[in-house]
Amino acid sequence: MERKYVYRYFNLKGRGETPRLLFAAAGVEYTDDRVEFSDWPNIKGTTPLGVLPVLEVDGQQFPESVAISRYLANEFGLDGKSNLDKLKIDVVVDLLIATRESAANMHFEQDEAKKAELLKKFHDEQIPKCFGYIEKTLSENSSGFLVGDQLTWGDLALIDLDHLLCNLGNLINLENFPKVAAHKKQIEALPQISTYLKHRPVTSH
Known part of the structure; x- marks a missing residue:
């Protein structure tokens, strides 16, 4: 069963772009939820740490851009061979x-x-x-x-x-x-x- 991914970050590259590049490289479908700054106050309280990015995996939310990138790399075989x-x-x-x-x-x-x-x-x-x-x-x-x-x-x-x-x-x-x-x-x-x-x-x- 394929996982359902939602990636939530502001509508910019910043520190949240590497996960998007990982999805692109792997050719894996996901929802690229780009948050406008005007909407952020209403969304902040729904995130695990009150910050973005957040990766949602089958409904579970996970914060921290590097942890997200490393997870996606592991999932997609982009983490090295040893x-x-x-x-x-x-x-x-x-x-x-x-x-x-x-x-x-x-x-x-x-x-x-x-x-x-x-x-x-x-x-x-x-x-x-x-x-x-x-x-x-x-x-x-x-x-x-x-x-x-x-x-x-x-x-x-x-x-x-x-x-x-x-x-x-x-x-x-x-x-x-x-x-x-x-x-x-x-x-x-x-x-x-x-x-x-x-x-x-x-x-x-």
Whole structure:
């Protein structure tokens, strides 16, 4: 019996886009419930933690974007072929999460002097740390994928972060990371991902 999925997140990409990419990659049907901010106060109290995203699986609700992504990856066979593969994916995902949080903190900082300081630290420390590691990881894997010889949720999380950093003002220059740039092109060219990217709603973030 097929599971019934409802994925609930705001009408933007944000930290809720990787699960949508997972559904697209797997070709699995789901209800993409995009919540408008004006409707959120009426919905908030019905969610497990009062936050989005929430994945509903056969009527049961589950919060937390990374947990949701990992679950979907496990369900759809996009989680690697071994426990070592899973470890490699988790290392990359943890780096991506830290980079996403740094970018968001900088973006929403109101104090211009502090924002400039955060931007410098982001470019001098966070980008080299995260993308330097990923560049090395891709260099060691001839398939072009992050791990093994097939698509995993680590690949999807990476292109999701690439898109976010571009949307926030081109916070990364992929010319400095040619393997990451080639990876992005390879993943976006996959038929199921290409179709999704062409037809997903246009949002600012």
